[in-house]
Amino acid sequence: MAVHVLLALQREYPGIRLTVATKKGYTPVFEQIPGVRVFPVDTRGAHRGLGGLWKLYRELLALKPDAIADLHAVLRTHILRFFFRISGVRVAVLDKGRKEKRRLVAARGRKLAPLTPTHQRYAAVFAALGYPVELRPADVLGKPPWPEAIGIPKPGDDGGFRSRDGAGANIGVAPFAAHAGKCYPEKEMKRLLALLQEEKGLRVYLLGGGPEETRKLKQWEREFQNCTCVAGKGSLGQELQLIGNLDLVVSMDSGNGHLAALFGIPVITLWGVTHPYAGFAPFGQPRENSLLSDREQFPLIPTSVYGNKVPPGYEEVMASIPPETVYGCIRGALAPDTANQASTTGESERK
Known part of the structure; x- marks a missing residue:
């Protein structure tokens, strides 16, 4: 869901350099975006545990980021944000809206009303870093070539x-x-x-x-x-x-x-x-x-x-x-x- 926001960032801020740190299995999704660098994270190997997170932090810091957008908001990224903050790197984190989501699914006293779409929550992280974007319907990927190697005829x-x-x-x-x-x-x-x-x-x-x-x-x-x-x-x-x-x-x-x-x-x-x-x-x-x-x-x-x-x-x-x-x-x-x-x-x- 973050891909659309990254495309909007590219449209509104030409020349922006984006690096996505994600698990290796998800790299094909972000590799579809022209000009985006994908940094594979190995949470079961090199980047496992506190020592692995420190290693990951040092590897990402070597890229000289101007800002870090935490679109995951879990314990692992909480630790990474701490490392970057003590290095003076600007950091912003996703607001998952946990309280309002709990009210949405509560058995009693619920209020069935639309919450902020996740796409907009991602966009708010970049806005907090000084890069506000307005999502548009055209913030999608272009049609790719048919995968001939998959063995399914078109x-x-x-x-x-x-x-x-x-x-x-x-x-x-x-x-x-x-x-x-x-x-x-x-x-x-x-x-x-x-x-x-x-x-x-x-x-x-x-x-x-x-x-x-x-x-x-x-x-x-x-x-x-x-x-x-x-x-x-x-x-x-x-x-x-x-x-x-x-x-x-x-x-x-x-x-x-x-x-x-x-x-x-x-x-x-x-x-x-x-x-x-x-x-x-x-x-x-x-x-x-x-x-x-x-x-x-x-x-x-x-x-x-x-x-x-x-x-x-x-x-x-x-x-x-x-x-x-x-x-x-x-x-x-x-x-x-x-x-x-x-x-x-x-x-x-x-x-």
């Missing part, structure tokens, strides 16, 4: 269902998340894939992560003829390239939605026990692209900020989002002039 124009540019539509579907309370039930997901299979010229790329998820996605690839499983077929950098070539992505409240938003493509997010009011909606997406579970049926939503708390009876909360509603939203986002009646019908049923 489909041509098959006609039929059309995206905005008139070509056959290619969409990504990411049905999983870190916590079960944020995952669309398999029964509803298969109904959605069945609806999408009926659309001529529509190719679905299944995005996932771990071994069990990959096994299920490969099963769906065999079951639905227009589906291609992407999981396990390439690096994160290659998967990012593929995502950047899609016309739309359907995601849970999870990282895949944010990865798609990096490239400014439409993202439809499905929300279970979490809620976009916590500030984690993908960048630049219209409110109607956030499909929420039924709060009349499940009034405790949001039960947690990250989806790790599922009260009894809330295990199937996302089943209250009809596949027809998701399907209609997809059609509306890809071809708004030809969106079918399923969108209107599904929305009224959900309310």
Whole structure:
């Protein structure tokens, strides 16, 4: 989510030198930004423990930074900030808004109102350092080349269902998340894939992560003829390239939605026990692209900020989002002039 802020910094402060210190696994995300240096941090090896943090501090100090923006605000970065402060380097830290987030998910006395978006919280850190930015919809990455090495052929124009540019539509579907309370039930997901299979010229790329998820996605690839499983077929950098070539992505409240938003493509997010009011909606997406579970049926939503708390009876909360509603939203986002009646019908049923 910080990528959009870094792009805004480059736009408003030409020539600014940005170095992102992050875990090695995340370097492909920031390497997409032209002109940004990525410094890999090894928290399990060279930079482990207090001694490792001192080593990391010395390595970063050697870059002669004018300022340090702590976008993580955890114990490890708290220690690093202390080191930089005693060296006279300006430091600013992220305000995660923990108190207001606790009130948002409180069982009693809650006030369901939108909190500051995380993108704006990141921007506030740079403003505190003297670099205010105004985020714009254009603060996204350009379309990358298709990842030929991943071994998945790029489909041509098959006609039929059309995206905005008139070509056959290619969409990504990411049905999983870190916590079960944020995952669309398999029964509803298969109904959605069945609806999408009926659309001529529509190719679905299944995005996932771990071994069990990959096994299920490969099963769906065999079951639905227009589906291609992407999981396990390439690096994160290659998967990012593929995502950047899609016309739309359907995601849970999870990282895949944010990865798609990096490239400014439409993202439809499905929300279970979490809620976009916590500030984690993908960048630049219209409110109607956030499909929420039924709060009349499940009034405790949001039960947690990250989806790790599922009260009894809330295990199937996302089943209250009809596949027809998701399907209609997809059609509306890809071809708004030809969106079918399923969108209107599904929305009224959900309310």
